[in-house]
Amino acid sequence: MIIDRMAKIVFGIISYLLVTIILLIVGFLILSGLDDINLEFLTSFPRNSMTEGGIWPSILGTVYFLSIALLFSVPVGILAAVYLSEYSKENRLQRLVLTANNILAGIPSVVFGMFGLSLFSITFGFGTSVIAGGLTLGIMSLPYIISNTHESLVAVPKSYREASMALGANKAETTFKIVIPASSSRILTGVIIAIGRIIGETAPLLFTGAAFYITRNPSSPFEPAMALPTHIFVLSAIYPDNVTPKLEGSVSVLLIIVVALFMSVAIRRRRESRKMEG
Amino acid sequence: MLVTGAALLTMVILFGIFFFLISDGVRVFGKISLREFFLSTRWYPTYEDAEFGILALLSGTLAVTGLTLLISIPLGFISAIFLAEFGNRKTHDFLKYVFELTAGIPSVVLGSFGLKYISKWLMDLFPMKVWTGLNILNASLMLSVLAIPYFVTLIEDALKAVPVDQKEASLALGANMTSTLFRVLIPQARSGILNAIILGTNRIIGETMVVLMIAGGATMIPQSIFDPVRPLTAAIAGEMGEVELASTHYFALFMIGVVLLMISLIFTVTAMRLKRGMRR
Numbered sequence: 001m002i003i004d005r006m007a008k009i010v011f012g013i014i015s016y017l018l019v020t021i022i023l024l025i026v027g028f029l030i031l032s033g034l035d036d037i038n039l040e041f042l043t044s045f046p047r048n049s050m051t052e053g054g055i056w057p058s059i060l061g062t063v064y065f066l067s068i069a070l071l072f073s074v075p076v077g078i079l080a081a082v083y084l085s086e087y088s089k090e091n092r093l094q095r096l097v098l099t100a101n102n103i104l105a106g107i108p109s110v111v112f113g114m115f116g117l118s119l120f121s122i123t124f125g126f127g128t129s130v131i132a133g134g135l136t137l138g139i140m141s142l143p144y145i146i147s148n149t150h151e152s153l154v155a156v157p158k159s160y161r162e163a164s165m166a167l168g169a170n171k172a173e174t175t176f177k178i179v180i181p182a183s184s185s186r187i188l189t190g191v192i193i194a195i196g197r198i199i200g201e202t203a204p205l206l207f208t209g210a211a212f213y214i215t216r217n218p219s220s221p222f223e224p225a226m227a228l229p230t231h232i233f234v235l236s237a238i239y240p241d242n243v244t245p246k247l248e249g250s251v252s253v254l255l256i257i258v259v260a261l262f263m264s265v266a267i268r269r270r271r272e273s274r275k276m277e278g
Numbered sequence: 279m280l281v282t283g284a285a286l287l288t289m290v291i292l293f294g295i296f297f298f299l300i301s302d303g304v305r306v307f308g309k310i311s312l313r314e315f316f317l318s319t320r321w322y323p324t325y326e327d328a329e330f331g332i333l334a335l336l337s338g339t340l341a342v343t344g345l346t347l348l349i350s351i352p353l354g355f356i357s358a359i360f361l362a363e364f365g366n367r368k369t370h371d372f373l374k375y376v377f378e379l380t381a382g383i384p385s386v387v388l389g390s391f392g393l394k395y396i397s398k399w400l401m402d403l404f405p406m407k408v409w410t411g412l413n414i415l416n417a418s419l420m421l422s423v424l425a426i427p428y429f430v431t432l433i434e435d436a437l438k439a440v441p442v443d444q445k446e447a448s449l450a451l452g453a454n455m456t457s458t459l460f461r462v463l464i465p466q467a468r469s470g471i472l473n474a475i476i477l478g479t480n481r482i483i484g485e486t487m488v489v490l491m492i493a494g495g496a497t498m499i500p501q502s503i504f505d506p507v508r509p510l511t512a513a514i515a516g517e518m519g520e521v522e523l524a525s526t527h528y529f530a531l532f533m534i535g536v537v538l539l540m541i542s543l544i545f546t547v548t549a550m551r552l553k554r555g556m557r558r
Contacts, residue, residue, distance in 0.1 A: 004455040011360040018357055018426060019376045029391060062399020079284030087281050100289045107539060108484025110511045114535045118298040139291055148428035181358045191426045202517045203486040236390040237491050252386055266375055
């Protein structure tokens with residue numbers, strides 16, 4: 001029918017236009033920084049008020065922040081998800097935990113930043129440090145890890161558990177030797193998604209862990225570090241236009257990492273759904 | 279039990295967030311009256327006679343969020359419809375893939391893009407009206423880039439959740455796809471769509487880096503979309519770094535955090551209620 005065909009064309013044009021704009025922005029930002037990226041840029045400290053040198057401390061700092069975040073959120077998140085899918089019945093406590101998790105997932109990142117400042121930096125006395133920033137990011141990523149892992153565990157067929165129990169394994173053995181290994185690939189996908197979400201987080205790190213400029217790498221987790229997203233913020237909002245090549249290079253590096261992470265998620269998901277079908 | 283402990287930890291963290299923000303936030307009312315805090319438009323935290331009224335900041339949040347919704351809901355809705363009902367498998371997978379990817383663009387990158395490019399472009403495009411390229415429109419455009427993929431994904435899910443037999447019955451009665459869409463599918467999916475809009479709005483309100491970098495930062499009640507504003511999140515992120523600990527200003531920023539926390543609590547709980555209602 002003519003109206004259907006017209007609707008399809010109009011809606012299609014708008015959808016493709018949107019996607020084109022988005023791809024143009026991402027592509028433009030990656031490409032315009034590409035010529036500023038070289039080995040020296042990736043492996044040296046910024047010099048001469050950020051106009052020379054590179055982003056090595058920001059790359060390393062991002063790795064530090066993420067490591068601490070995941071060291072906290074992956075074990076805790078997996079255990080909490082195990083509780084939700086294996087050890088709890090549909091009762092009030094389970095509902096409360098799920099509700100708390102949903103509310104946590106909706107809280108703005110800047111509020112997590114204030115919480116991290118108040119708890120880790122001030123109450124625990126960590127100050128502005130890798131550990132305060134990392135734990136703040138860890139708490140932010142916890143709801144993602146819990147819901148993704150919960151979904152992965154629920155997707156494991158019941159027959160796996162029954163077969164294991166029938167062979168005499170107890171609940172804990174079944175959970176940790178059968179159910180979690182069976183869903184490990186999906187759990188890992190969830191962890192990658194969580195990394196993609198928190199790697200670009202800027203506001204929470206500004207309060208809790210980020211140094212604008214350092215001349216040597218932190219020697220302990222109780223010192224501040226630079227990070228890629230905060231570095232981008234500092235270069236674009238605080239420094240004048242003569243740092244633009246460094247800014248473009250930093251944006252490009254961060255976007256390449258994020259795009260690679262989400263591409264790997266898409267590939268893994270496709271592989272998983274094929275496994276389910278076949 | 280270890281696993282129960284881990285699960286309870288999420289609740290402990292949630293209570294901890296409320297406790298730490300509220301216990302610092304309410305201390306602002308030792309110096310400032312409730313009325314002044316919420317109803318004054320004067321936010322001058324660093325002046326000699328400092329003033330802490332958040333109404334102008336709140337109006338900034340409302341203006342930026344409102345314009346972003348105006349841009350991103352219709353566009354997201356159209357793309358979701360196209361994805362759910364009109365596209366074939368290949369176009370569907372490609373578009374969906376791009377939208378999923380963009381859901382991951384760090385907001386600081388979009389802030390930087392708006393700051394370096396969109397602001398100049400807006401100045402050239404509307405030379406008469408624009409006195410600063412950092413304004414509501416710029417922030418809303420960049421926020422829309424973040425919000426549209428989110429709306430597309432959630433609204434598509436809502437449309438897909440409508441039972442297929444409803445659609446087939448309508449088509450079998452001779453209705454075309456377009457009227458089936460507007461008379462059957464969308465009305466059936468409305469609570470899911472509403473759910474998507476609530477969750478998306480919550481995200482836009484809480485977004486920080488884009489508005490910090492490109493909303494302009496002026497504490498004023500905006501008169502047009504070309505005015506600069508200072509939304510709640512931008513005030514926190516912009517001032518937290520320099521504030522003296524345990525000063526009135528510090529407590530005022532925490533009270534703004536409490537306001538944001540309450541907004542997100544209300545939005546999330548409403549969305550959960552809607553979802554539970556849908557299942558019944």
